[in-house]
Amino acid sequence: SGGGSGEKNQPSTEDTEDEYAGESNDSTGSGGGSGETTQPAPRRRGGGTAAARRRRSGAEDAEDGHAEESNETTGSGGGGGEASPPVNGQDPFDTAAPDESTPENQYAKTHKSALAYLQALGDVGTFKDFGYLYLFTDKIMVSDPVGSEMKTKESHLSTSISSMRATIAPLGFDIIPRAATVAQDPKFAAAYSTVKITGSNVSFDRADLIEFTEWGKVKGISAYYNFAASALGVKSPQHSVTNKTIYGYLHALHELGTNKSLDYFNQFADEFEVHDPFGTAPVLTIKDLQSKIKGLATMVAPQGFMVKIKAVTVAADERFGSAYFDLQLLSSGKVVKEIPIIDIFEISTTGKVMNLKAVWHIAPPR
Numbered sequence: 090s091g092g093g094s095g096e097k098n099q100p101s102t103e104d105t106e107d108e109y110a111g112e113s114n115d116s117t118g119s120g121g122g123s124g125e126t127t128q129p130a131p132r133r134r135g136g137g138t139a140a141a142r143r144r145r146s147g148a149e150d151a152e153d154g155h156a157e158e159s160n161e162t163t164g165s166g167g168g169g170g171e172a173s174p175p176v177n178g179q180d181p182f183d184t185a186a187p188d189e190s191t192p193e194n195q196y197a198k199t200h201k202s203a204l205a206y207l208q209a210l211g212d213v214g215t216f217k218d219f220g221y222l223y224l225f226t227d228k229i230m231v232s233d234p235v236g237s238e239m240k241t242k243e244s245h246l247s248t249s250i251s252s253m254r255a256t257i258a259p260l261g262f263d264i265i266p267r268a269a270t271v272a273q274d275p276k277f278a279a280a281y282s283t284v285k286i287t288g289s290n291v292s293f294d295r296a297d298l299i300e301f302t303e304w305g306k307v308k309g310i311s312a313y314y315n316f317a318a319s320a321l322g323v324k325s326p327q328h329s330v331t332n333k334t335i336y337g338y339l340h341a342l343h344e345l346g347t348n349k350s351l352d353y354f355n356q357f358a359d360e361f362e363v364h365d366p367f368g369t370a371p372v373l374t375i376k377d378l379q380s381k382i383k384g385l386a387t388m389v390a391p392q393g394f395m396v397k398i399k400a401v402t403v404a405a406d407e408r409f410g411s412a413y414f415d416l417q418l419l420s421s422g423k424v425v426k427e428i429p430i431i432d433i434f435e436i437s438t439t440g441k442v443m444n445l446k447a448v449w450h451i452a453p454p455r
Contacts, residue, residue: 192453195275202305203269203278206297211264214287218250226306233312234295236406257316260287267294267399268413268429270448274368276301279431279448281400281413284314293319294402296411298433298448313404313411313433327407331436335401335410338434338442345382346394346419354379358441365447367433389451393419397427410434416449 209221222243225231231240233249240246254261265283272278278299285292295314302308317323337356344350354375357363363372365381372378386394395417403410416428428449435444 192275196271196450196452198305199271199275199278199301200269202301202307203271203280203299204266206299206307207264207266207269207280207282210282210297211266213250214258214262214264214284216261218247221250222246224307226302226308229307230300230309233310234314234316234406235311235404235409257320258286262286268431270429270431271450272367272446272448273450275450276303277367277448279411279433281411281431286320291320294400294413296402296413296431296433298446311433313402313409315403315405315407317405318403318407325407327436327438328403330438330440331403331407331410331434332401334436334440334442335412335432335434336398337440339396339398339401339412339414343396346386346390346396348393353382356442358437358439358443361441361443361445363442363445363447365445366449366451367446368450390416390418392421395419395424399429408436408438410436 206224209224212218213221225243225246227242229241229243229246231246231249233240237249240249263285265285267281267283269278269280278301280297280299281294282297283292283294293314293316295312298309298311298313299307300309315324315328318328334356338353341350341353341356345353357375357378361373363378363381365372365385372381397415397417399413399415401410401412411434412432414430414432416430417424418426418428430447430449433444433446433448434442437443
């Protein structure tokens with residue numbers, strides 16, 4: 090059902106920092122569909138701090154499925170102070186409300202809103218909180234990180250920021266945007282970034298699943314990262330289970346796309362829920378999953394696909410994790426297109442996928 094080519098295509102990985110990556114970086118998978126590569130937009134420049142210079146030079150390239158822009162990330166400012174003033178009468182922290190005229194415009198607007206979120210998160214790292222707080226609507230559900238107490242109003246966010254600074258980043262932090270993807274339901278997006286703690290050599294990846302209101306305000310956040318595991322090496326046995334299971338899933342999905350194995354369908358718990366892409370009806374049985382994957386492959390990758398893993402993270406609640414990878418579409422055995430996908434997982438204690446949200450979307454016909 091993967092529609093694969095007969096060649097012995099080898100999966101590839103990059104930028105993986107987890108202990109399992111050293112064992113399984115030759116295994117990759119794919120989300121079985123089409124989506125969009127996203128480009129971090131240029132960030133506002135501040136006082137030219139070292140962190141800002143790192144942001145300008147350290148961001149990775151990724152292709153934007155809407156605009157195919159070049160990736161150039163810039164610093165979010167140096168030190169404290171207030172947020173930037175309006176430019177040409179427009180508040181720089183306003184996110185674009187989805188345009189109801191066409192699905193394509195809805196996806197493009199949500200993509201811009203996700204990049205605005207990453208920009209504002211980076212500004213928090215330079216002690217500029219206003220833009221980040223301004224993004225949120227009055228009623229919110231923020232789990233940052235997943236496994237921590239839910240934040241339901243702005244005052245909770247402010248308290249959380251203060252606590253984070255006191256315990257993790259007293260000198261601030263730098264955000265390096267990696268990718269942003271939009272779900273089939275354009276109210277949802279995912280953003281992947283690397284956090285670098287100022288004044289230390291500590292860095293970690295994070296994936297944010299974002300829900301927007303109709304007007305582009307942030308309604309909900311689930312942030313998947315684990316500072317204690319990344320910085321201090323504090324990991325429970327479940328951390329290893331989750332990490333290994335996600336890599337195993339990606340490897341099996343890669344083999345499905347290259348027509349080598351059907352082991353993909355053995356990755357799931359007895360009871361599971363798959364949203365692929367997120368925003369479509371959930372799949373609850375292996376039979377329905379086989380049918381769904383076959384349909385996606387026929388529509389998006391009739392000659393097969395490979396996946397290049399970019400990163401895998403495990404959340405503070407170590408039953409949960411995420412993966413960021415490029416889906417490589419094949420034609421005549423060659424890669425003709427790369428699509429970024431961000432997957433969000435819930436993993437059982439026995440190492441099976443219980444819940445999967447694949448954040449990408451099938452682009453509307455042009």
